[in-house]
Structure formats: structure tokens, C-alpha cells
Amino acid sequence: MVKQEDKTRSPRRETTKVLYLDLDVTDTREGVILARELLAANTDYHVEFIDSLSDEAVEYEKENGGLEITSF
Incomplete structure (x- = not known):
């Protein structure tokens, strides 16, 4: 997933970071929903x-x- 450090900043490639989560889900859509909730x-x-x-x-x-x- 691509993220900025806080919600007040607009996404910019130069400051964008990647975050990896290991989720136990059956499909991509379910994983996206769970990741957003987490x-x-x-x-x-x-x-x-x-x-x-x-x-x-x-x-x-x-x-x-x-x-x-x-991990959360």
C-alpha cells in the first residue's frame, strides 16, 4: 500500500512510503477493506x-x- 505519514498531506511520489501487511483473507477486495479498516x-x-x-x-x-x- 502507498501512504503519506499523515492525513493532512497530499500524496507526492517523492514523499510516498510503502507499508506491507500480512492479512489472512480469501480475496483482494476483502484484503483492501480489512487493510483500510486497520x-x-x-x-x-x-x-x-x-x-x-x-x-x-x-x-x-x-x-x-x-x-x-x-503489525497492529
Whole structure:
């Protein structure tokens, strides 16, 4: 998911960060809904975009040091 640090900032590529969540859901739509609920309840982030990652994408991120799972 792509986010800004707080809800008062407009999304800008230069300051956008990525957040990874590991959710136990059956489909992408359910995951997007759950992710938005978790973020609204636990952060002040302005979330612009949420998408699921394939198993291959997760492995790539793990191998290249870009994957850090966030827990609430």
C-alpha cells in the first residue's frame, strides 16, 4: 500500500512510503477493506492505494531487503 505519514498531506511520489501487511483473507477486495479498516483504526496515514502482492513479488521484496511486515 502507498501512504503519506499523515492525513493532512497530499500524496507526492517523492514523499510516498510503502507499508506491507500480512492479512489472512480469501480475496483482494476483502484484503483492501480489512487493510483500510486497520489503518484507519491504528494510524494517521493518508492511504492512496492498496494492492495485493503475488507470492513471487513477496519473495523478490524479501530478497532485495524491501519487505518489512507491519503489525497492529
